[in-house]
Amino acid sequence: xxxxxxxxxxSGKIVEKADELRTFxxxxxxxxxxxxxxxxxxxxxxxxxxxxGIKTKLINDxxxxxxxTLKLLTMxxxxxxxxxxxxxxxxxxxxxxxxxxxxxxxxxSAKLTNEKLGDTGQVRHVNTEGIAQLLDxxxxxxxxxxxxxxxxxxxxxxxxxxxxxxxxxxxxxxxITLIYCFEKKGVLLNPHDPDSVVAELRRTRYKALxxxxxxxxxxxNKIDSAFIAIDNGVKEVIITSxxxxxxxxxxxxxxx
Numbered sequence: 001x002x003x004x005x006x007x008x009x010x011s012g013k014i015v016e017k018a019d020e021l022r023t024f025x026x027x028x029x030x031x032x033x034x035x036x037x038x039x040x041x042x043x044x045x046x047x048x049x050x051x052x053g054i055k056t057k058l059i060n061d062x063x064x065x066x067x068x069t070l071k072l073l074t075m076x077x078x079x080x081x082x083x084x085x086x087x088x089x090x091x092x093x094x095x096x097x098x099x100x101x102x103x104x105x106x107x108x109s110a111k112l113t114n115e116k117l118g119d120t121g122q123v124r125h126v127n128t129e130g131i132a133q134l135l136d137x138x139x140x141x142x143x144x145x146x147x148x149x150x151x152x153x154x155x156x157x158x159x160x161x162x163x164x165x166x167x168x169x170x171x172x173x174x175x176i177t178l179i180y181c182f183e184k185k186g187v188l189l190n191p192h193d194p195d196s197v198v199a200e201l202r203r204t205r206y207k208a209l210x211x212x213x214x215x216x217x218x219x220x221n222k223i224d225s226a227f228i229a230i231d232n233g234v235k236e237v238i239i240t241s242x243x244x245x246x247x248x249x250x251x252x253x254x255x256x
Contacts, residue, residue, distance in 0.1 A: 004033045005135070005174035008245075009163035011182035012041035015081060020242055022088065024181065029092035032133045034174070037096075037142045038166070039085060040159040045076040050240035055176040059216040065118035065156045073156050074100075077144035085142045096140045101147030102154060104130040107166070110148040121147050121155030123162060126129045126169035164225035164234075171233030178229050179248070180222055182240045186252035187239055188222070190212060202255045203227060 006075065008028055015022045028037060042063065049072045056072070057064040065073065082098035089096035101107030109121030134141050143166075145157045160180065162197045167178040186197040189209075198205075206223060209215045225235040240251025 002173065002175040004177070005170065006031050006033065006035040006253075007038065007167050008035065008161055008179045008181055009038040009159055010040075010242075011159075011180075012043055013040075014181065014242060015039060015041040015084075018184065021084075024245070025088040025092060026045045026087070027092045027122075027242055028205045029089060030246060034239050035140055036166075037085065037089075037140065038145065038159055038163045039077075039142070040145060041080060041081050044081060045073055046247060048072065048076055048080075059116055060211055062120070062158060063156065063219075064116065065120050067119070068190035070154060070156060074146050074154060078146050082142060082144050087107075089140065089142065091225070094140050095138055096142050097134065098142045098144070100144045100159065101162075104134075104190065105148075106130050106143070106159070107147040107162070108150050110149060111155060119153070119155050121149070121157045123147070123157065123165035126166050128170050128173060131166070131170065132173060145225060149184045152196065158221065160222045160225040161228075164229040165204045167229045168232035171229075171235075175192070176234045177248070178234050178237045179238070180226065180246070181242060181245060182239070183241065185241050185250065187215065187219075198252050200253050200255055223254070228256070230254055230256050 010024055012162050014024050049056050054068045054072050056069055063069055070167050077102045086096045086098045102170050106127045108125040110124050112120045145159045145162055147155050185200055189196040229237050237254040238248055238251045244250040
């Protein structure tokens with residue numbers, strides 16, 4: 001049996017709320033065994049960008065990454081937000097290291113063919129040995145969604161897909177649980193009812209819910225990424241909230 005490894009991707013709305021962020025960090029710190037954190041934070045980047053005169057355009061909640069926006073995202077994610085997480089985790093006795101995909105050649109990407117999204121990357125290779133070396137040293141990687149193309153160019157990566165690609169690349173080496181952590185308790189049948197959680201979501205039901213327009217917009221990418229991970233050897237994928245990280249029986253469990 002492979003060693004257990006937990007990958008948690010946390011969404012920006014949690015990052016931007018101080019109370020929820022501290023709740024999340026405390027719960028993440030309590031996760032046993034080897035673990036990794038991947039984060040986003042669009043609103044924070046937009047707020048700082050506005051102050052700097054950089055207006056971030058969105059397509060389906062994804063940033064259009066022109067040259068100025070890429071600099072902004074690298075600064076905010078690779079700098080401010082990364083150090084915020086690291087400092088909070090160190091305060092919870094977690095030996096965290098803030099990195100990007102470009103560091104240690106951890107994640108190489110190719111630019112998406114969708115030109116409207118600009119310098120947005122799609123994962124091509126994950127340096128599993130490099131990640132394993134960090135974990136074996138007792139380090140908890142805190143990964144900002146900035147990668148590189150191997151030719152000296154930085155790229156921004158959508159974090160749900162990035163987390164799924166890293167999880168599946170490491171699935172042969174570790175027994176992986178991938179957790180998407182955001183402000184809701186899981187996938188909701190009724191967005192206005194916080195307790196209408198779908199406890200188990202299989203592909204057939206997911207298709208039906210999409211056809212009924214219950215699951216849509218940006219959430220589709222999250223669940224599609226979850227199924228990619230499951231299809232490629234990841235043991236389990238859970239969509240949940242910070243308050244439920246200590247009880248992973250809750251939330252939505254993605255099944256093939």
